[in-house]
Amino acid sequence: MIKKTKALVLSVCMSTLLLAACSNGSGTDKGSTTDTDSNEAGTTTIHTVTSEYTSAKYPKGDDITNNVWIKRYKEKFNIDVKTDWVSDEYDTKLNLAIASNDLPDVFRVNPSQLRQLVEADMVMDLSEVFNQHASDRLKGYMEADADSYESGKKDSKLYGIPQMHWGLIEQPDFIWIRNDWKEELGVQDPKSVEDIKNIALKFMEKHGGYGIAVDQSLDYLNLLAIAWNAHPDMWMEDNSGALVYGSVQPEMKNALAEWSEWYKRGIIDPEFAIKDFNAMNADIVAGKVGMQPYYQWWGYNPGVDTVSNLGKDAIFYPYIIPSVDGKEAKQSIFFANNNYIVMKKGFKSPEEVIKILNDYAYIVDEGNGKESTETLSALLDNDIAHVVGAFRVLNPDSDYEQFEAVSAALQSKDTSALTTSGMWQKYNNSVEFMENATPGAVGDYLQQGAPKNAYGLAKKVLDSENYTKTALWGVTPEILSSYGTTLDDILTEGFTKIIMGSESIDYFDVIVQNWRAAGGDDATQAVNEAYGK
Numbered sequence: 001m002i003k004k005t006k007a008l009v010l011s012v013c014m015s016t017l018l019l020a021a022c023s024n025g026s027g028t029d030k031g032s033t034t035d036t037d038s039n040e041a042g043t044t045t046i047h048t049v050t051s052e053y054t055s056a057k058y059p060k061g062d063d064i065t066n067n068v069w070i071k072r073y074k075e076k077f078n079i080d081v082k083t084d085w086v087s088d089e090y091d092t093k094l095n096l097a098i099a100s101n102d103l104p105d106v107f108r109v110n111p112s113q114l115r116q117l118v119e120a121d122m123v124m125d126l127s128e129v130f131n132q133h134a135s136d137r138l139k140g141y142m143e144a145d146a147d148s149y150e151s152g153k154k155d156s157k158l159y160g161i162p163q164m165h166w167g168l169i170e171q172p173d174f175i176w177i178r179n180d181w182k183e184e185l186g187v188q189d190p191k192s193v194e195d196i197k198n199i200a201l202k203f204m205e206k207h208g209g210y211g212i213a214v215d216q217s218l219d220y221l222n223l224l225a226i227a228w229n230a231h232p233d234m235w236m237e238d239n240s241g242a243l244v245y246g247s248v249q250p251e252m253k254n255a256l257a258e259w260s261e262w263y264k265r266g267i268i269d270p271e272f273a274i275k276d277f278n279a280m281n282a283d284i285v286a287g288k289v290g291m292q293p294y295y296q297w298w299g300y301n302p303g304v305d306t307v308s309n310l311g312k313d314a315i316f317y318p319y320i321i322p323s324v325d326g327k328e329a330k331q332s333i334f335f336a337n338n339n340y341i342v343m344k345k346g347f348k349s350p351e352e353v354i355k356i357l358n359d360y361a362y363i364v365d366e367g368n369g370k371e372s373t374e375t376l377s378a379l380l381d382n383d384i385a386h387v388v389g390a391f392r393v394l395n396p397d398s399d400y401e402q403f404e405a406v407s408a409a410l411q412s413k414d415t416s417a418l419t420t421s422g423m424w425q426k427y428n429n430s431v432e433f434m435e436n437a438t439p440g441a442v443g444d445y446l447q448q449g450a451p452k453n454a455y456g457l458a459k460k461v462l463d464s465e466n467y468t469k470t471a472l473w474g475v476t477p478e479i480l481s482s483y484g485t486t487l488d489d490i491l492t493e494g495f496t497k498i499i500m501g502s503e504s505i506d507y508f509d510v511i512v513q514n515w516r517a518a519g520g521d522d523a524t525q526a527v528n529e530a531y532g533k
Helices: 015-023 067-079 090-099 111-119 127-133 135-144 146-153 178-186 193-205 221-228 250-264 277-285 303-310 348-367 375-384 398-412 421-436 439-449 454-464 476-483 486-500 509-531
Strands: 045-053 080-088 105-110 174-178 235-237 244-246 292-293 316-320 331-333 338-341 465-468
Touching: 045 090, 045 105, 067 080, 067 348, 067 375, 080 090, 080 348, 090 105, 090 111, 105 111, 111 338, 111 421, 111 476, 127 348, 135 146, 135 348, 174 178, 174 193, 178 193, 193 250, 193 292, 221 250, 221 292, 244 509, 250 486, 250 509, 277 303, 303 439, 316 439, 316 454, 338 348, 348 375, 348 421, 375 421, 375 439, 398 421, 398 439, 398 454, 421 439, 439 454, 454 465, 476 509, 486 509
Parallel strands: 045 080, 331 465
Antiparallel strands: 105 338, 174 292, 174 316, 235 244
16 A cells, blocks of 8 residues: 555565465475575575566676676675576566465565565574674664664564665655757746646647656556645545545545546546556657656666667656645655565575675675776666665665765766765766766766756755655554555556546545445554554
């Protein structure tokens, strides 16, 4: 029920399947005697699985299963990492693997999957190995965000090492607008919802197509809901102090009423209900649409492909989402950690995984001045830093610190304060795009280096505290996971009908009643009890 994509929790209720899997051979975890053997003297083989990462640009011959990181593990540690499968439907495929007890040695899970695996006794207690082998820097990440660290524990035992996040600065969302179209028509920066609508209409009149790109999940369209002071997917306090779910509050009805009018006028993609994430972004890359509600990482995907296909002038810039009354909308801030590293029960070499995690932290935060420029570039540039799957933990303070250092260096041309590899990467890529418009550098440029950059706007939001923070700060109550996607599916299906006009806006009240009857009331009660309301 918290489905913001950059912190997505795809909870799946698979208890029956899981118990069946555990009872059929659960006493002998099949990972206990395989895949950590030595294929050659001193070599440890570790099996993992991962998801696609389409924006990474590999050297010829490399891919997500065979790249500079995989080679580094072998050369530096004599660890042979084997990727059993790669999927763009990672959570679905992993849920099937969990249900059949067919697990790799090391893998990434969401909170629901972590809870299932711990309760089924399918993953290791990592407390001792982490305390003994984690570097001071890696332990420092846990100290920097103790809430996330604690969320990976049960009964004081560490089962899931949180992969952390880049900090709250990554959470504010924006309306992204194609710059050459905006300048061509001489339109001003959007200051109200009416401005967003009018910019979309002007783009449509000039360039055809539709106005705003969204997809069937409604996750991207929902980013605009804050304009009506609605906070979908968030648990928040109402006027009485009780916790309520933002998606079913009256403010959401106001947003849906406007979106229904937008759809009638062709502003919202007329085919959004049958488009997934990739299809949505394909229209951006193809130049069919000039506006998109999106997260801070637009420059990485679809930005790289957009600039590659349409040229540097087709770049989109971020703008603060305005409210209906012409003010800056209050942003939604969610609990940031939603991924954990787990190791299956019986895995023989957990300390080898910790070595790899230590090395990632070293490269990103300490490699500058210790490793060659060529080495760091190969490991970090072109989004290669993101292809390591379960084998990384992020510094939760990194992006705020990076942004301040990079911004100062770009203004002063004094780079003496750039002390980490990450800072140098953001700085160099920002300069690279400004000087050469290299598509692979556009992500860092739009995030931190551009005149209109996402983190500059996000820092303004955070510094002014213009946000609403979710009440679920930490472990999600178990009852929410038990409903899986059922409750949110009711809302998505019903909201889509309203937007497309097959139901009137008054149908919102029916949707809310259906949600409540399907378990929404029980979930609300459980959340309030869990948080002492």
